Amino acid sequence: MSFWLESLIILVVLCNLRVLGSSRLTACIQTVALQGALLGLLPVLAHLDALSARLLLQAAASTVLKAAVFPWLLNRALRQAGLQREVEPFVGFTASLAAGVLFLGAALWLAARLPHAGPEALSRLVPTALFTIFVGLFVIVSRRQAVTQVLGYLVFENGIYAFGMAFAEKQPLLVELGILLDVFMGVFVMGITLFHIHREFDHLDTDRLTALRDS
Amino acid sequence: MGAFLLSIGLLAAGGLGALFFSRRSRLAGLFGAGGALLGAAVGLAEVLPALLDRTPRPLRLDWGLPLGSFSLALDPLSAFFAAPILGLCAAAALYGVEYMEAHSSRRSLGPSWFFFDLLMASMLVLCAARDSVLFLIAWELMTLSSFFLVTFEDEKESVRRAGWTYLVAAHLGTAGLFLLFMLLSRQAGSTDLSAVPALSPLHADAAFLLALVGFGTKAGFMPMHVWLPEAHPAAPSHVSAVMSGVMIKTGIYGLLRVLSLLGAPPAWWGWCLLAVGAVSGVLGVLFALAQHDLKRLLAYHSVENIGIIALGLGVGLLGRAHGMPLVSVLGFAGALLHVLNHVLFKGLLFLGAGSVLHAAGTRDMEHLGGLLKRMPWTGSTFLIGSAAICGLPPLNGFVSEFLIYLGAFYAVVAGGAAWGAVAIGALALIGGLALACFTKAFGVVFLGEPRGEKAAAAHECGWPMRLSMAALAAGCVLVGLCGPMVLFWSSGTLLQVCALPPAAFQSLLFGSVLPPLLWVCGAGAALLAALILGALARAWLLRGRPVGESGTWDCGYAAPGPRMQYTASSFAQPITGLFSFFLRPRERASGPEGYFPASASYATETPDLFRERLYEPVFSGVLRLAWRLRWLQHGRIQLYVLYIALTLLVLLLWRLG
Amino acid sequence: MIWTLLGVPLASAAAAFAIRADGPRRGLLLAAALTHAALTAACWTIQPAPVFGGYLALDAAGRLFLSLLSALFLAASFYGAGYLRAAGRTKEEEDAAGFLFANAPEAVFTGCLLCFLGTMSLAVLSQHFGLLWVGIEATTLCSAPLIHFHRQRRSLEATWKYLLVCSVGIALALLGNFFLAVAARQHHDLLMTVPELVAQAGRLDKQWLKAAFLLFLVGYGTKMGLAPMHTWLPDAHSEAPSVVSALLSGALLNCAFLALLRVNAVLAAAGLADFSGELLVGFGLLSMAVAAAFIIGQGDFKRLLAYSSVEHMGILAFGAGLGAAAPAALLHAVNHSLTKGFLFLTAGNLLAASRTKSVGEIRGLLRALPRSGALWLVGFLAITGSPPFGTFVSELWILQGALARHRGVLAALYLAFLAAVFAAMASVVLKMSQGEPSDRLKEVPGDDADPWRFWPPALLAAAVLVLGLWVPPPLLDAVREAAAVLGMR
């Protein structure tokens, strides 16, 4: 059990690094989808001894959403936007990867500061979740296109999801509500807005969305 | 307190009535001015007896605010400041009825009268307030209502600028007062001002400095005076009179009130006030001398007179700190009387300036002249005011300056030579410069020939304006001749300020303060009598002799005209040139050119030193800094998220690390 | 009763989406607002029973904020009805740059507005941290279409930024919820409700609790508009229709503030009041400073108001963090909501009359639009804390609290920022109000006389004035009780 869990955790970390290092948007979307699928498996692996229907349902729902629905929506937005398939970062890929390593260090350091609170196997999950969160934020910050930002947001959410699944199994209601609303928020509304942005501005480049400013 | 509250009620009723009838300016004026006059009459009935009443009965009402209470009391100190407020505001209201008439065709006067009554009421409440919160509320209302009065003619750019300067300066000063009063109420455990306990030296020093800055801004101490020369010229003249005459005195009142709470003063407080007074006085009069806008000149003179008052307070405090009760009594007495005197002559002078503006349409002295013939009432009363403000006997200004001088001389004799000499030197220099300034103001505006067409066509104003000016002028003469009586009436206040045992105070007052004052006033009366006798003798001498009239002797120049007269700027030039280090006047000249020069011009202006060298750099620095910070909000969403991420990261690393 | 409070707006919202005719829909909006207000008023006499297993309950703090929300929504709905009537007449409008744009369908607007009310009520009523989070999240969702009411580029950009920034913030708050759950993990029986956590605060893990608070602070702080997470606020407030801006600033920010206070209550109960207080004070002062910097020389009057909201959120955080000033901070929340509400509504009137948000193009309001101009000036005085307005009392009270804690330096900074904001706002507002009318205002449409759009802000202004002269004892009690409930002393 612990072996599978740890392999899964390592895969999630690798996914993060790939998102940071990839120059193709489609590749990024695939990676995030893969990460979503891996995280869908996480609660099942983490709580193999106490599986419940509810848990399985949650896992299934989130896997479907994260691994299938979101990538499809994003790919569609990409198709509609037409041209841009490059990631177009503010920060270069090598530098992003270097930053990623730094984030990993910071996540480990922070996790060590927090009192250990859970089964041994899950202890690796805290830094992973934090790392995923950092990477998600970093992607939002360092990439130019609106689609990439949604992608970054998904990674960010994956991190939170990972954390929630690992620890808050006693608060299922909380977790479910959170996941569902986050999903709704993150994708449907953003998807709609992306659509509007595309319609109004004929591009998905947030770098040009700077009419509202004070300087 | 019944009549006092009734007076405030009358003011409120008058103000609200004026606001209600804003569409009909005559009715609005009736309500506004009527409320002010009635309120003043009723209020004086309560305030004047309170001058000598040393056991005031406080009035305390709970109100619906979570802090503070509606707590009033009229002790002699309050009454001393409330009485001039009532008197001058009544005169100004009467004056305003006629003065504002000219504006009534263009706009509604209701708001203006509302704010006038509000200003008066808030000053009254301020003087009687015994609660920090009530005091602050009255203080702010006073500022706001006077701000709206100042910006009455807001279609003018200069007025808007002045209004902003005033509002911001007043607010910055008030920030100091907020700290001061909250400090006091923290020490007292409640916002009741009478509950303030003896403070530790550190707290007392802090409170003194906060009061000096906070109240000093309102009073016009240099260098916090910058709003004054802007706001006073911008306001309608009766408002300028009220603001300069009584509103800035609330700063002095506040300072005295806080000093009365702080216990025995260390010597350096006195030195502070002395320095502030000397700087304000000398620089104030120098800047006044360099102005050629009549009302701006008067505004700088308010700074000067506040400086004289501060000198008196400084002498009083130092006397108290060094254990010289007589010096202390004399210094405080001079300061207090000068408060009253400044109300009278500065009110009078601003009203006179208003009449000039009303009649000639300009405040620029270079376009005025010869008005004494055309406006004999205004001119004569202005002359009285001018002589009084220079501190010349037998008028009221001399009485108060004499007391301060006497205090300083006693200090010199008794061992306080350094500070006594500072006070004497400053007062003497101020006196000499004020004389230069007011001979210029009076001479250029009222004497000689008109320098412009409007001045030539000027006419005397109507009876309400004349009556209010005449009343104030009579006040100047009366106080000058009855100084001892006035001092006796203010002895209750004086005792409160000096904090001496009553018996010792009485013996000092009757033994050493009143006798010289009696001599001074007697000498003044004798001087007046001699002048009258002399005039009769001169008339007798000239009786039956040939008395001719002719043009002014001009040493043979062929075509004399009004433009040949000495101008205000040239009159002041020798002195302003001498002090150009402080004044930094700017010249704009285009000299005559060619064989047949068509025109040439020369103009000077003297902007405020502190405004230009201190406040504008600071403000523009803040502005530049703000512009730099604008970069934060540059429109890129990536960085917005970065802010959040960084904040989180920093917090996590810092607070959990 | 609580179900009704939530049900009325949500059901009306559903109905609003369905109704085709404009007139009845506007009537429905007013009816829903009135019903909500009446129910809220009733809560002051009848204590509603908790429902949903105690997850939803109305405590003193909730009642205070609910009343505020309800009152503001009532004013906004009347104003909104007038606004929709005027906006409905023209199919296409011209923006400042001269582009034509259409508005979103009125049904969507009304429906979202009612949903907004419902979700905000939910946030206020929630006693469960998860539910509270859901409420806050849902408000973002409902308000996004409102901000995008004018279908034009600038409002779209504002909506996008609002959504993304707030989503990040709200996701962090979710993480905070998880951390809170972890902190309570040793005690499986603990429910995530406020009273329970407060009662059992001593048993929570301190380190996780601190981390949770940091996440909540950043997360809800984003929504509340604390600097430096406030970046969405000026954009959204300036581009949304003024009714929406009023609600965003007057009601939504308060909801986030309340959420933060509820977390703070847990920390205070766990003996970490100093930890959270210091942070709140720090963020409060930082917000005031940043807002002051952006108010200086601000060229867009709606952005000016938005930054002023940032400043006041800073004041609230400052007051709440001081502890001693907590009732004052809550009273200030009341004053700020009313004042900012009427200022935004007035700004809407100015915008309708002048068709520009640029300060430089507006002069002489007092002459061109006497009533709105006067309200604008009064609003400036009220928002900067001048007597005789309520803000003066609450700001002074907060100052007193600051000094009571021997924080002279903090008090001085607080005053300095207040003074800077005053000076900066004075220069903007006075320029707009005084002088001769500018070209934009030369021929003004008759909107200044529209009673639907004059009286709501005027009545709010009157309320602020009354609060400056007399704070009703029930309100004062409520404020004190709420502060006690939130564990601030």
Place this chain on the structure above:
Amino acid sequence: MRPELLHLPLALFCAPLLPGIINRVKAFFAGRCGPSVFQPYRDLLKLLRKGAVFSRTATWVFRAGPLASLVCAAAALALLPLGGLPALVCFPGDIVLFAYVLALGRFCTVAAALDTGSAFEGMGASREVWFAALAEPALLLGLAAMARQGGELSLTGLYGSLEPAVLLAPGGPALLLVAAALLIITLAENSRIPFDDPDTHLELTMIHEVMVLDHSGPDFGLIQYAAALRLWLLGALAAGLLLPVRTGRPWLDLTAGLCGLCAVALFTGVVESVMARLRLTRVSQLLAAAAAFSVLALMLVRGAP
């Protein structure tokens, strides 16, 4: 007869002698024979008998000016002690009244000058107030120094307590600085060389003379008389300090005082004969020097025990 009643008539009567003496001295230095010392009396009588011409521009201020300045000078005389004779009026602080009564006279003269609307008189008025503004602190600070040394606050008290021993006492020599300051002030206030040249009629250089260009007849006489009184007033201050002869016999003391006054007049005449007028810009420096003397004296004198 009480001696204090004597001084005022004596001064009023004798004051015109002083300008006579000065003129005589100047004539002597110029090698002329010069007018009699009583010539000023003759001038005055002649002027008082004349009619007058007034400017059409002028108002009552112009007419009142000369009289007021004379009355003020006379009032100041009432405060002045001379050679051991007490003043008519004396009370603590009469120093201040003394200075301010003189200022009142100046105010009236200046206002009257401005009333004519003439450029020249405006110029003179401007210079008059300029010098006076600088002379006033010097005068009052000088008197303060004397007050500190003597412990008295009235002119009578100050001069009454003066005797040669005081000048020799510790701090006494500092009073010589005050005397120097007073002499400078005397020259400045009476518009004497090196401040002003009363003899020239080149208007651009004049101060006092140019201010009274338009006065005629009895008014001009009053002005001349007031000028003589002012010379007496300030001269007496300086002389009293330099010649503190106290024999105990009033008549002897009075004679000494009068001799002192004559000495001041002589000194003035000598100065006028041997010095040239200063450039206007240097005048303020000389007056500042007078003020500096006073301040220095104030610092150096020992306080009264």
